[in-house]
Amino acid sequence: MELNKDFVLRKVCGVNVVLPAGLKVKDFGGALNLNDSAALIFEQLQAGKTAEEAAAALVAAYDVTPEKALDDVQKTIDLLREAGVMD
Numbered sequence: 001m002e003l004n005k006d007f008v009l010r011k012v013c014g015v016n017v018v019l020p021a022g023l024k025v026k027d028f029g030g031a032l033n034l035n036d037s038a039a040l041i042f043e044q045l046q047a048g049k050t051a052e053e054a055a056a057a058l059v060a061a062y063d064v065t066p067e068k069a070l071d072d073v074q075k076t077i078d079l080l081r082e083a084g085v086m087d
């Protein structure tokens with residue numbers, strides 16, 4: 001489970017946006033908006049953390065159960081894969 005290195009997370013006008021870089025700009029043709037919890041998950045995955053570690057970060061940052069956090073991480077991973085941001 002690894003994020004594609006050709007994408008970066010930026011905050012633009014208060015919105016978390018995943019943008020393509022390099023050659024991906026032409027292929028991706030847009031941006032992916034993430035809410036704050038999905039941005040936290042993205043950052044955790046970008047740092048090489050596991051899904052379980054990303055879920056633990058969600059539990060620490062938000063009032064959420066470990067089970068819900070892990071479910072949210074999996075949904076975010078599925079979204080990133082579908083968008084081509086994650087291998």
